[in-house]
Amino acid sequence: MVSKQKIRRKLAQADFTDDVMFELVMSRLEICRKFLKTVLPQLDFTKIKVVDQSHLKTDYLSKAGRLDIHCTDAYGNQFDIELQMTNEHNVAQRAKYYHALMTNHMLTAGENYQSLKETYVIFLCPFNPLITEQQRAVGHYQMIFEEGDYLNDGTHTLILNASGDWEGVSDELKGIFQLVLRQPASFDQLGAQIMDKIDEIKHSKTGGRKYMELTGAFWQDARNEGRNEGRKEGTDETIIK
Numbered sequence: 001m002v003s004k005q006k007i008r009r010k011l012a013q014a015d016f017t018d019d020v021m022f023e024l025v026m027s028r029l030e031i032c033r034k035f036l037k038t039v040l041p042q043l044d045f046t047k048i049k050v051v052d053q054s055h056l057k058t059d060y061l062s063k064a065g066r067l068d069i070h071c072t073d074a075y076g077n078q079f080d081i082e083l084q085m086t087n088e089h090n091v092a093q094r095a096k097y098y099h100a101l102m103t104n105h106m107l108t109a110g111e112n113y114q115s116l117k118e119t120y121v122i123f124l125c126p127f128n129p130l131i132t133e134q135q136r137a138v139g140h141y142q143m144i145f146e147e148g149d150y151l152n153d154g155t156h157t158l159i160l161n162a163s164g165d166w167e168g169v170s171d172e173l174k175g176i177f178q179l180v181l182r183q184p185a186s187f188d189q190l191g192a193q194i195m196d197k198i199d200e201i202k203h204s205k206t207g208g209r210k211y212m213e214l215t216g217a218f219w220q221d222a223r224n225e226g227r228n229e230g231r232k233e234g235t236d237e238t239i240i241k
Helices: 004-013 017-027 029-039 093-104 171-180 190-202 205-241
Strands: 049-051 069-073 078-083 118-126 138-143 155-161
Touching: 004 205, 017 069, 017 078, 017 190, 017 205, 029 069, 029 078, 029 138, 029 171, 029 190, 069 118, 078 093, 093 118, 093 155, 118 171, 155 171, 171 190, 190 205
Parallel strands: 078 118, 118 155
Antiparallel strands: 049 069, 069 078, 138 155
16 A cells, blocks of 8 residues: 555656646646647547546456547547656557557447547657657658558557757647656746646645545556566466466
């Protein structure tokens, strides 16, 4: 059991890059909508909702399916916003898994594959996660044929590299990048709005309680994941024998 005192210390130090604070702030519809509109201005985010993630895990042996922020628009397209502060050199593999999680429950039995909606995985990073010398701040990746034509499979992976070249980046996104780099947001209004929301959460009983509850849930998920890994290893050994 994690002590309340330890969680309170974590809350006092939390900023935008804290995993729990990130979820609490970005799950606010107004902030989430503004962020998505900043990143994907061509899409309509008039109506969005944050999705309950309890359905994402398929069985007790599979890896826990938790997305940082999972939401859907009025057309059924799904979006995952991921804060990736540590370069584990697996962003492409993570994207593949997150797309699969969102797609997994889109169709009912007998439904046509044409009914599948678009999925977007958006990574916010303070580093360049790809093995490339390109330092652009915003990268939009889609499946393409060898000849260069788009496959149009409906999957979109966006990598927002806060340490990249900010030329051509909107002021709204620059403010977000500042927060990812643990700097005060001085561009436009969205970054400042997020800082105000963080301050509100820290100094309200309701916000503090939600932070403590979510932190406890995160740590419980981590413990469960560890136990499931142990079960899987035991199962694999049994199969090998």
